[in-house]
Structure formats: C-alpha cells, structure tokens
Amino acid sequence: MSRSAHPAGPRHADVLPEGHYAAPPVDLNALEPKVWSRTVTRDADGALTVAGIGVRELAETFGTPAYVLDEADFRARCRAWREAFGAGADVFYAGKAFLSRAVVRWLADEGLNVDVCSGGELATALAGGMPPERIALHGNNKSVAEITRAVEAGVGRIVLDSFQEIERVAAAARRHGTRQRVQIRVTVGVEAHTHEFIATAHEDQKFGLALADGTAAEAVRRVLRHRDDLELVGIHSHIGSQIFDMAGFEVSARRVVGLLTAVRDEHGIELPEVDLGGGLGIAYTAEDDPSEPHEIGKSLSEIVAKECDAAGLAVPRLSVEPGRAIVGPGAFTLYEVGTVKPLTGLRTYVSVDGGMSDNIRTALYDADYSVVLASRSSAAPPMLARVVGKHCESGDIVVRDAYLPADVAPGDLLAVPATGAYCRSMASNYNHTPRPPVIAVAEGRAREIVRRETEDDLLRLDVG
Ligand SMILES: Cc1ncc(COP(=O)(O)O)c(C=O)c1O
Numbered sequence: 306m307s308r309s310a311h312p313a314g315p316r317h318a319d320v321l322p323e324g325h326y327a328a329p330p331v332d333l334n335a336l337e338p339k340v341w342s343r344t345v346t347r348d349a350d351g352a353l354t355v356a357g358i359g360v361r362e363l364a365e366t367f368g369t370p371a372y373v374l375d376e377a378d379f380r381a382r383c384r385a386w387r388e389a390f391g392a393g394a395d396v397f398y399a400g401k402a403f404l405s406r407a408v409v410r411w412l413a414d415e416g417l418n419v420d421v422c423s424g425g426e427l428a429t430a431l432a433g434g435m436p437p438e439r440i441a442l443h444g445n446n447k448s449v450a451e452i453t454r455a456v457e458a459g460v461g462r463i464v465l466d467s468f469q470e471i472e473r474v475a476a477a478a479r480r481h482g483t484r485q486r487v488q489i490r491v492t493v494g495v496e497a498h499t500h501e502f503i504a505t506a507h508e509d510q511k512f513g514l515a516l517a518d519g520t521a522a523e524a525v526r527r528v529l530r531h532r533d534d535l536e537l538v539g540i541h542s543h544i545g546s547q548i549f550d551m552a553g554f555e556v557s558a559r560r561v562v563g564l565l566t567a568v569r570d571e572h573g574i575e576l577p578e579v580d581l582g583g584g585l586g587i588a589y590t591a592e593d594d595p596s597e598p599h600e601i602g603k604s605l606s607e608i609v610a611k612e613c614d615a616a617g618l619a620v621p622r623l624s625v626e627p628g629r630a631i632v633g634p635g636a637f638t639l640y641e642v643g644t645v646k647p648l649t650g651l652r653t654y655v656s657v658d659g660g661m662s663d664n665i666r667t668a669l670y671d672a673d674y675s676v677v678l679a680s681r682s683s684a685a686p687p688m689l690a691r692v693v694g695k696h697c698e699s700g701d702i703v704v705r706d707a708y709l710p711a712d713v714a715p716g717d718l719l720a721v722p723a724t725g726a727y728c729r730s731m732a733s734n735y736n737h738t739p740r741p742p743v744i745a746v747a748e749g750r751a752r753e754i755v756r757r758e759t760e761d762d763l764l765r766l767d768v769g
Pocket residue numbers: 399402420443543545546547582583584585626627628629630726
C-alpha cells in the first residue's frame with residue numbers, strides 16, 4: 306500500500322493518521338493478480354495455495370520464514386521475454402536478483418543466458434550447467450582472479466567498466482591465449498525515475514564510462530588497441546532498476562546508437578551488439594503498473610532499428626538483462642506471526658519470524674510491499690498494521706503500511722508477495738539469524754532448492 310493523500314475509506318478497526326493513508330481494500334482476502342505468481346489462489350478453507358500446495362503444508366514441512374518460488378511462473382516469464390524480443394535478440398537473466406543451480410537449469414532449458422557480477426555468481430552459473438558462452442560477466446571492480454576465471458571458463462562476454470579493466474582483461478586473455486569477447490558499459494546520462502541507490506545511468510556514480518565527456522569513446526580506442534586479445538562486440542547500457550517509464554530506455558537506446566555511429570565514423574567498424582540492460586519494474590502493490598515484456602520488446606527493437614536506419618548502420622543484435630521482472634513476481638515470503646501489539650491511536654504492530662535479514666529492501670529503499678493473511682481467510686474488519694521483523698532495529702520493517710484483518714493472531718501465516726528478486730540474494734545473518742530456504746513449487750510438489758541455514762552453518766565459520 307502506498308502512502309498517499311487519499312482520505313480513509315470505510316470504517317475499520319484502527320484509527321488512521323488523518324488523510325495520510327490509502328483506503329483499505331474492499332476485500333482483504335482478495336489476491337491482487339499483479340503481485341502474485343500465476344498459480345496462487347485460495348482453497349475452499351480460505352488458505353493460500355501455490356501450484357496446488359497449501360501454505361500450511363509448506364510451513365509444516367519446511368518451516369517459516371521461507372521463500373516460495375513458483376517454477377511455472379518463472380518459466381512462463383522467461384518464455385515471455387524470449388518471445389518478446391524474438392530470435393534476433395538475447396535475454397540475459399540478471400543473476401543478482403536470485404541465483405541457484407535449479408534456477409540456472411530452468412534458464413538454460415528456456416533458452417535464456419545469464420549475467421553474473423561476481424565469482425560466486427559465475428561459479429553458480431557454471432555449476433548449474435549454463436554453457437559458458439551464454440554467460441556475461443559484469444562488475445565495476447572485478448578482481449583479477451574473477452577475470453581470469455571468466456576468461457578461462459570461456460564466458461561469452463565480459464562487460465568492461467573502467468580503463469584499468471581493459472588492461473586486466475586483455476592481459477588475462479593474452480595469458481590464456483584467447484581473444485575475449487567484450488562490451489563496454491557506458492553511462493548515457495539519463496536520470497532514471499527510481500530510488501537514487503538503484504539508478505545507474507546518471508554520470509555521478511560508480512558504474513560505466515561516460516558518453517558525454519568522451520570517456521566511452523576513449524575506452525573504445527583503448528580496447529581496439531588490444532585487437533589480438535579483445536574482440537569488441539558491442540556497447541552496454543543499464544540505466545537502473547525498478548523503472549516503469551520507458552522514456553529512459555528510449556533515450557539510452559538513441560545515445561548508444563549514437564556511439565555506434567561515432568565508432569563507425571572514427572574506426573570504420575560497425576559493432577554488432579547492443580545491450581540495453583535490465584531494470585524493468587514489477588508490481589509490488591496494486592498501484593504499480595508495469596509494462597508487459599512484449600510492449601518493451603517492441604518498443605526497444607523499434608527504436609534501435611529506427612536510429613540505426615537513420616544513421617545508415619546495420620541493426621545490431623539486441624540484448625536485455627531483466628532480473629526482477631523474471632523472478633520477482635514468482636515468489637512470496639511465508640512468515641508466522643509471533644506477536645500482535647496494538648498501539649492506541651496509531652496502528653497495530655504485527656511481528657513475524659523474519660524481517661530485515663530476509664528482506665532488506667523496505668529499510669534500504671523505502672520499498673512498498675503488500676501482505677495477506679495466508680493460512681485462512683477472515684471476515685474481520687480491516688486493521689491498519691505494520692508488519693515488522695524480529696531484529697533489534699526499529700527500522701526492521703517488512704511492510705510499512707498494510708491492512709490486515711483485525712483478528713490476526715499469533716500462529717497465523719502471512720504471505721508477502723513479489724519477493725523473488727533481491728530478497729534471498731540480499732539476505733544477511735544479522736543478529737546471527739540463519740537465512741531462510743527457497744522452496745520451489747511445481748505441479749503439486751515442493752522441494753528446497755536452497756536449504757535453510759542452521760546455527761551450525763553459522764558456527765562453522767566461527768573458527769576462533
Ligand atoms: C548491469 C545490470 N544488468 C541487469 C540488472 C538487472 O536489473 P533488474 O533486476 O532491475 O532487471 C542490473 C541491476 O540493476 C544491472 O546492474
């Protein structure tokens with residue numbers, strides 16, 4: 306629920322701060338299709354089911370908190386992205402959103418490639434069986450060891466992010482006796498409309514090489530001096546994350562094609578690839594309205610084609626790197642309520658058995674999430690609630706403003722949708738909390754694809 310200037314709607318069990326919060330939903334048991342994976346529904350008892358499995362059964366078998374990932378939803382989104390861009394383009398799933406060996410197998414099956422940005426992500430992609438030529442390595446400060454491993458593994462591309470890295474990748478390729486395919490990551494000078502921490506195309510930040518002051522053009526010159534060791538295949542731009550407005554991508558596409566034209570004019574070569582990055586937003590609440598992959602595919606392909614046509618360039622092979630848009634909507638986090646604390650005249654604090662260690666996004670980006678009572682339906686009136694975790698931090702908030710049925714009680718299960726991206730992958734062990742498992746569900750079956758951490762796991766690292 307977003308904080309808005311809407312007046313309070315129907316009567317509800319709690320007192321609302323005046324004029325500050327959106328009205329409660331008409332039906333608290335309803336499931337907003339935009340934020341749930343495609344197989345989530347309520348069964349005859351009112352409990353949530355996913356892929357035909359009830360959440361009470363999931364909680365009994367695997368415990369809570371747990372991330373529940375719907376394989377059919379994940380695969381359907383992979384296919385939608387592939388189809389949206391067609392055979393003349395590549396879709397690189399951004400592994401930072403969430404990566405595990407099972408997910409890599411699903412990606413490989415569905416014909417997607419993978420973008421990794423660390424040695425650990427590279428190791429996971431390889432361990433999951435992704436062919437190395439379908440892996441791209443990113444990062445603004447890749448270590449020499451990471452570069453060497455990627456070159457030795459034979460990754461399909463390394464995305465260069467600094468002048469120093471050009472020399473490091475060239476040296477690694479020379480040592481290994483290969484010619485490494487590379488792209489140059491540029492910052493196109495777009496102010497993406499998203500949280501400051503996840504915008505990446507304005508010039509005053511750490512990623513990429515700026516177009517505006519000629520740094521990107523200089524990077525091209527430097528890469529081309531290493532023709533024996535580096536094959537410059539294209540230009541890469543990623544403008545940020547959780548973006549709804551396509552205008553930023555359009556400007557980015559135009560500016561990248563502008564650089565391709567400048568490269569042709571200066572060096573007499575046409576670079577065959579353009580990658581426009583990821584960053585497409587998803588719905589976290591009913592108010593969010595993301596574009597569909599086919600709209601995005603059509604609009605980006607048309608802009609690149611039009612700009613190339615105008616510049617007299619052959620249309621390059623396009624690629625994109627969606628992470629959140631593929632894995633985000635397909636998972637929810639299942640929590641058990643521990644305490645319910647009404648604060649007179651304010652709201653009710655509902656504490657769950659996880660928190661900022663399994664979802665840091667609310668604290669870090671002020672992200673909005675929604676939540677439902679999952680283990681049963683309820684006819685109780687709406688109560689203004691804040692869903693909080695169990696950590697020693699007052700900013701440990703999972704859902705800042707939520708309406709829950711007023712009879713929510715300890716032992717109830719809550720589900721927070723759209724937690725597939727950047728929740729498990731950004732999870733921490735704060736307060737020595739073992740991280741939750743990822744449970745994959747498909748066709749009536751559930752299995753752990755990442756197991757729950759144990760206190761033994763934590764103590765095993767404590768060698769003092
Ligand atoms: C280079 C690059 N590609 C792709 C992504 C994926 O972004 P998203 O998960 O928002 O699609 C990111 C993260 O923002 C990124 O830094």
